[in-house]
Amino acid sequence: MAKRFQPGIVSANDLLSGAVIYLAADGTWVSTMSKAEFITDAERADERLALAETQPEIAVGAYLAPADNSDAGPVPNHFRESFRAEGPSAPARKSWGYANA
């Protein structure tokens, strides 16, 4: 049985850096979730995932991440996607602060 469709965005990791990326409406990949295309139906989701599949030199592991829409664009509606969007939470960054951080 197919899973019930949930609106969201297409996200993946960048092949070279591993960073979190999102698929925008114009078919480019962006690093900010709010600039991603908000997808509201299953058919469009399949199309966009198919597009991501054709770009293995950019995107790794593309999937449909559930999200809400807002005036400012898509926003996470689950904490996992919040962490993906924002990076490790502040307390976990304590070891950083040296070169390249």
Next chain:
Amino acid sequence: MLDAQNNPTRTYLDRRVEEFRAQVNRRIDGSLTEDEFRPLRLMNGLYLQLHAYMLRVAIPYGTLNADQLDVLAEISERWDRSYGHFTTRQNIQYNWPKLPDVPDMLARLADVNLHAIQTSGNTIRNVTADPLAGAHADELMDPRPVAELIRIWSTDHPEYQFLGRKFKIAVTGSPNDRAVTKAHDLAVRIVEKDGEIGYQILVGGGLGRTPVVGRVIREFLPQADLLPYLEAVLSVYNLAGRRDNKYKARIKITVNEMGLEEFSTRVDEAFARIRPEFSGADQDLLAELQTAFAAPELAPRDDAAYHAARAADPVFASWADVNLREHFAEGYAIAMISLKPHGGVPGDANAEQMRVVAELARKYGQNEVRVTQEQNLVLPHVAKADLPAVFGELKAHGLATANAGLASDIIACPGMDYCALATARSIPVAQQIAERMAENEIDVGEMAIKISGCINACGHHHIGDIGILGLDRAGVENYQITLGGDAGPDMKIGEKTGPGFAYDEVADAVERLVHAYLDLRHDGELFRDTISRTGPEPFKSALYDEEKANAA
């Protein structure tokens, strides 16, 4: 220890690096798909996590020399964010490498005989051992020659590159198990019987989704039978282990489904077949390794300076009380270097700290550093007379927290701050608890708090006095508490207490447990003694009834 210049595996490592470099290039230019590339990168320890790649580098049996630690620091500066994370399986993880840089990182590692081979994938993983090997007074025999023999035998072994699932091996030579042997797929305990050294072999241990305490399959195996016996175990597992279901593919399930007796019978049959193939070359190698790992010559040293420093500086005295372990040599000590500053990220060390420890090892520590399953570092051979100087350096670099083995010496996996498999965060929970524990922990005494960010249990939560498992309950982080686990020689799996706690309730809950322990304990009782005497009820009541009372 193998020295970097006369490195017999250097050619092999160079070949592997160049092979991987070519694979990375082919992935980037599009000739390999991700599905084709993933198993290749995993064979080289390269994961793709939440925000970045992660490179896991093996520290075989947790032993490093100063040059190796310097290179680990250098790699973090050149290609990562100037820190590394030490794990419960004696690995170091870099959290921010870029794919095109990874071959260079591996090449630099190869310069000092380190690598990331078999730190991932369904193969025999980094062989771990007692981190205090060759140093602790309670040891029967240094386990590292055996661990190295197993490592040489299992590295790139063609039969074991595609096992049904990962396979973890640990070795200890001490009756006070510091290598969590019963949580391993296979473990070797060096034992003595009638004056003869041999091995007790355990199988089928593991944590994760289905925690199982490893069981003895052979009470006493003669030394010369070790590798053929391991081959026999692996061959039975390789054939009988399930490949239809990832969650049932570990040897613990095979042993449980088949029964230990039947499994053991099949191993004996395989052993009879395999044993004649071993001509004794492995034993010659073992003898060489035993020479290579011979204990350092430790000149007798007067420890008056140590006692004078203790008397003069209470902070030093308290660090020494908590962080030193008994060395086999008079006038020497094992110094535990805590990577758990109160409020810090458990197991993280920055590049500067790694260099400081390397330099201390050179100057005062026979050039040796160890990495523990508790995610700390160790200087295994320090003259007591040098400890004040060592302590001063550690203190100047945030490495002198006096909490080894105490409540704030928390094991925590990377959790959802880094790990793609996580269901909740671990690091900030550990930080909150450590800060609460700081004040009172000397009084509380030995206490193991362990936190995992998902059911895979990399944070060993099942075997903590207090275990914490982070879950996703309907889109919210929720933390389940287990009590009464024990990571020692008689490993015990903790019991779940009841409903979980919200992210901002966990530290309070742990504090209530610790207070309950202080109220209930008899003189000299450890947490695990108290709870086995009282049963879990009073602790559950502290967790849940007090919460209700507070809410009312």
